[in-house]
Amino acid sequence: MAAPKSVAHDIVASGQRAAARSDSSAGDKTRSATFSVWRGAADGGQLRDYTTAVSEGMVILDAIHQIQSESANDLAVRWNCKAGKCGSCSAEINGQPRLMCMTRLSDFDLDKPVTVEPMRAFPLLRDLVTDVGSSFRQKKRIRKFTPRAPDAPDGTWRMNQADADRVQEFRKCIECFLCQDVCHVLRDHHLHEEFVGPRLLVHAAQLEMHPLDALDRVTDLKESHGIGYCNITKCCTDVCPEHITITDNAIIPLKERVVDRHYDPIAKLVRLLRGKRSQPEQEPSR
Amino acid sequence: MAEYQTHEHDVLVIGAGGAGLRAAIEAAHSGASVGLICKSLLGKAHTVMAEGGVAAALANVDDRDSWKVHFADTMRGGQYLNNWRMAELHAKEAPDRVRELEAWGAVFDRTEDGRILQRNFGGHKYPRLAHTGDRTGLEMIRTLQDYATYQPVDVHMECTVVSLLKDAGRVAGALAYDRERGRFKLFAAKAIVLATGGIGRAYNVTSNSWEYTGDGHSLAFNAGAALQDMEFVQFHPTGMVWPPSVRGILVTEGVRGEGGILVNKDGQRFMFSDIPENYRSSTADNEEEGWRYTQGDKSARRPPELLTRDHVARAIVREVREGRGSPHGGVFLDISWIKSKLPNGPEHIRKKLPSMYHQFKQLADIDITAEPMEVGPTTHYVMGGVRVDGDTQMSSVPGLFAAGEVAAGLHGANRLGGNSLSDLLVFGQRAGKYAAEFAGRQASPRVDAGEAEAMTRTALSAFGRDGASAENPYQVQHDLQTMMQELVGIVRRGEEMQRALDALALLKARAATVAVTGNREYNPGWHTALDLPNLLIVAEAITRSALERKESRGGHFRDDFPDKDPAYAKFNIVVRRGANGEIQVAREPLTEIRADLKQIIEENK
Numbered sequence: 001m002a003a004p005k006s007v008a009h010d011i012v013a014s015g016q017r018a019a020a021r022s023d024s025s026a027g028d029k030t031r032s033a034t035f036s037v038w039r040g041a042a043d044g045g046q047l048r049d050y051t052t053a054v055s056e057g058m059v060i061l062d063a064i065h066q067i068q069s070e071s072a073n074d075l076a077v078r079w080n081c082k083a084g085k086c087g088s089c090s091a092e093i094n095g096q097p098r099l100m101c102m103t104r105l106s107d108f109d110l111d112k113p114v115t116v117e118p119m120r121a122f123p124l125l126r127d128l129v130t131d132v133g134s135s136f137r138q139k140k141r142i143r144k145f146t147p148r149a150p151d152a153p154d155g156t157w158r159m160n161q162a163d164a165d166r167v168q169e170f171r172k173c174i175e176c177f178l179c180q181d182v183c184h185v186l187r188d189h190h191l192h193e194e195f196v197g198p199r200l201l202v203h204a205a206q207l208e209m210h211p212l213d214a215l216d217r218v219t220d221l222k223e224s225h226g227i228g229y230c231n232i233t234k235c236c237t238d239v240c241p242e243h244i245t246i247t248d249n250a251i252i253p254l255k256e257r258v259v260d261r262h263y264d265p266i267a268k269l270v271r272l273l274r275g276k277r278s279q280p281e282q283e284p285s286r
Numbered sequence: 287m288a289e290y291q292t293h294e295h296d297v298l299v300i301g302a303g304g305a306g307l308r309a310a311i312e313a314a315h316s317g318a319s320v321g322l323i324c325k326s327l328l329g330k331a332h333t334v335m336a337e338g339g340v341a342a343a344l345a346n347v348d349d350r351d352s353w354k355v356h357f358a359d360t361m362r363g364g365q366y367l368n369n370w371r372m373a374e375l376h377a378k379e380a381p382d383r384v385r386e387l388e389a390w391g392a393v394f395d396r397t398e399d400g401r402i403l404q405r406n407f408g409g410h411k412y413p414r415l416a417h418t419g420d421r422t423g424l425e426m427i428r429t430l431q432d433y434a435t436y437q438p439v440d441v442h443m444e445c446t447v448v449s450l451l452k453d454a455g456r457v458a459g460a461l462a463y464d465r466e467r468g469r470f471k472l473f474a475a476k477a478i479v480l481a482t483g484g485i486g487r488a489y490n491v492t493s494n495s496w497e498y499t500g501d502g503h504s505l506a507f508n509a510g511a512a513l514q515d516m517e518f519v520q521f522h523p524t525g526m527v528w529p530p531s532v533r534g535i536l537v538t539e540g541v542r543g544e545g546g547i548l549v550n551k552d553g554q555r556f557m558f559s560d561i562p563e564n565y566r567s568s569t570a571d572n573e574e575e576g577w578r579y580t581q582g583d584k585s586a587r588r589p590p591e592l593l594t595r596d597h598v599a600r601a602i603v604r605e606v607r608e609g610r611g612s613p614h615g616g617v618f619l620d621i622s623w624i625k626s627k628l629p630n631g632p633e634h635i636r637k638k639l640p641s642m643y644h645q646f647k648q649l650a651d652i653d654i655t656a657e658p659m660e661v662g663p664t665t666h667y668v669m670g671g672v673r674v675d676g677d678t679q680m681s682s683v684p685g686l687f688a689a690g691e692v693a694a695g696l697h698g699a700n701r702l703g704g705n706s707l708s709d710l711l712v713f714g715q716r717a718g719k720y721a722a723e724f725a726g727r728q729a730s731p732r733v734d735a736g737e738a739e740a741m742t743r744t745a746l747s748a749f750g751r752d753g754a755s756a757e758n759p760y761q762v763q764h765d766l767q768t769m770m771q772e773l774v775g776i777v778r779r780g781e782e783m784q785r786a787l788d789a790l791a792l793l794k795a796r797a798a799t800v801a802v803t804g805n806r807e808y809n810p811g812w813h814t815a816l817d818l819p820n821l822l823i824v825a826e827a828i829t830r831s832a833l834e835r836k837e838s839r840g841g842h843f844r845d846d847f848p849d850k851d852p853a854y855a856k857f858n859i860v861v862r863r864g865a866n867g868e869i870q871v872a873r874e875p876l877t878e879i880r881a882d883l884k885q886i887i888e889e890n891k
Contacts, residue, residue: 008553011620015658019613022528022651041807057529069760073811074804080495083535083645085424086330102648125466126808136328144436145391156385158400164393171393171428172421175329210391
């Protein structure tokens with residue numbers, strides 16, 4: 001037997017240490033805490049304080065649910081998986097854009113009220129729920145995934161893991177829209193029509209760097225998606241719960257492609273001499 | 287008089303997880319006008335939680351795999367109560383459905399030679415699960431969502447159906463409300479596909495989100511369709527157990543597929559001591575062989591941690607009950623030990639199981655590359671659901687189709703991991719196709735405005751109530767969940783389930799008195815109140831079916847009948863709505879399996 005008993009005993013010892021540590025780090029068994037929660041609709045609202053009992057390991061969403069079932073049955077909140085995978089419960093907690101389900105109460109000083117507000121860059125529907133529909137509508141403007149012809153006679157493709165990894169970073173986006181919430185182009189300047197925002201630039205990046213995709217969206221990025229508005233303050237990267245390096249890995253490489261295509265005089269000259277069009281391809285059929 | 291908007295579609299798909307999206311896409315391909323209703327925002331459905339992978343006999347990693355082996359594995363896992371036709375179609379068509387996803391932009395992990403990589407999973411003889419790290423469900427739903435974005439599909443987000451309408455025996459439409467404003471929407475449709483997922487919220491320890499309240503099960507039941515196999519609820523063996531607020535969140539079977547082991551507090555790998563007879567020849571009898579299996583050694587047999595979910599879940603319950611559990615009432619699941627085998631162990635774990643690493647780090651302060659996790663069973667999936675035709679997915683109500691978790695048949699008494707994502711694709715596609723075909727043969731149905739009016743009044747009735755006897759909807763839901771967990775959970779007894787029926791009668795009376803505060807705009811209290819009747823129906827269907835099956839098989843385990851009884855291998859338990867709304871239970875004999883399929887099962891025993 002190659003995994004000898006000692007391995008299993010190490011596991012138990014380590015597990016018991018971890019359990020004990022987790023018990024003590026969770027702090028007080030139970031105490032009460034106050035949450036200032038935004039209540040109201042588009043026509044106005046205010047922060048309202050709710051006090052509820054909290055216990056070890058709780059996250060903000062647990063507290064909100066508890067308040068909802070105890071004293072504010074109609075408190076509007078969006079959530080689904082409660083495990084950081086669906087990106088529904090985005091909010092601003094003490095001013096920081098976070099997922100409520102992945103934000104532990106132990107991160108806060110519970111002697112002071114914790115404020116929970118909706119994402120401010122989106123139109124408010126009610127309480128903690130905002131209208132994020134624009135991000136769904138904008139997606140249609142980005143031209144769809146269009147694969148090159150299959151590599152093998154059986155209609156399948158070959159791809160290296162390294163190439164897959166590059167786009168998997170972008171494809172792990174859970175569409176929580178926290179990046180859109182902090183993007184000052186959207187939040188402060190309200191250029192929702194002109195600029196698709198970081199989430200959709202990540203989407204465009206996964207398409208542009210997709211090992212199988214055959215379309216070219218570089219001119220679209222400049223002309224219709226407004227990539228020039230982004231001045232790489234990296235606020236989006238800071239808030240991404242999936243730790244996608246939005247600015248460095250998605251947006252900057254796209255900007256470089258735009259620059260190479262549209263602003264590099266030497267490349268322009270070469271293209272001119274070779275008589276090559278900048279938008280060569282037709283959309284391959286589905 | 288309540289007002290409503292009206293919409294008309296050839297095919298209306300209710301539910302926008304994997305099955306619903308796939309059905310909507312297929313119906314649109316067929317030229318039907320399609321409406322797609324999702325209870326949440328698009329792309330947030332429970333499919334997003336699926337981690338391990340999608341089962342398909344691509345044979346990219348082990349060329350001995352084929353649809354026949356996949357078929358035999360699925361039937362064995364389901365203890366032969368499966369609809370064999372569905373198991374056959376599923377095994378045959380899953381590879382095409384997976385390859386099609388790649389053509390639509392999905393990026394799966396790769397083999398050395400650049401093809402789709404496949405991993406081991408419980409009950410699958412060969413490495414069969416195409417996957418994207420441990421977030422395969424997200425990859426799949428996003429691919430389908432993005433693809434559907436460019437199809438002529440009208441999406442109705444944050445919209446919940448409260449009732450179906452019929453016209454002369456066939457389905458005619460649905461009444462729904464939108465969450466945002468609380469307005470009613472009346473849908474007229476020639477065919478309807480239910481793709482509403484499961485019933486996990488009938489229990490209090492569950493991996494399922496708030497949406498999984500058995501809506502489709504209840505809609506079908508109330509419309510007169512038969513439900514079958516409702517006693518078979520899958521308790522996934524590995525949910526988080528600590529801290530309390532995350533109890534039930536899923537820990538992917540992929541952890542065990544990558545070499546993770548289950549250990550009790552005495553340091554024993556207890557799964558080795560309890561290998562069922564029908565899996566003995568295919569299960570490793572020593573740790574070394576089990577490890578080699580997880581690392582792709584084709585001559586090795588699988589470790590007992592990868593036995594079927596029902597079996598592993600019960601073994602964990604036994605360890606805990608007999609005092610060998612971990613500090614917080616689970617057992618240890620350890621993947622960190624593989625660093626004694628692989629020099630880059632921690633990095634390998636983070637690469638293969640990134641979201642598990644993240645989930646434990648953030649929610650439980652546990653570094654899974656260095657420490658074991660504590661895990662225990664969590665309500666995960668219902669094998670039971672709408673009884674459908676294996677080829678078309680149509681229910682016993684003309685024009686009403688069901689696909690995915692809400693449909694029954696493919697998984698029999700127990701579902702194998704990875705067979706859900708493939709189920710969604712294969713039968714989502716079929717339901718969409720046959721619903722469009724059915725719609726093409728129909729004239730526009732007539733929806734009865736008076737009936738719709740009455741439904742809106744019922745849906746609004748909780749607003750008018752108040753006074754001392756009024757109930758809080760969240761409290762009723764919570765009490766229902768606790769009761770079901772205790773009395774109709776993973777280990778069942780006849781006497782306890784009788785008590786559950788009494789409790790359900792009381793809960794039903796309480797649900798009729800819930801009061802809702804506030805107005806109709808995005809009011810979760812109201813939504814919870816409207817979900818209650820659905821939960822009550824599925825809870826009762828589960829309990830009555832479980833009482834009827836006086837044996838233990840697959841996901842259904844009875845302490846008072848702990849053995850499998852061959853007499854119960856001959857029928858499915860089916861429930862239907864009686865004339866007064868009561869639940870009627872019947873035994874429907876299985877259809878004789880085709881000779882060639884029977885032979886495949888024999889050859890793979």
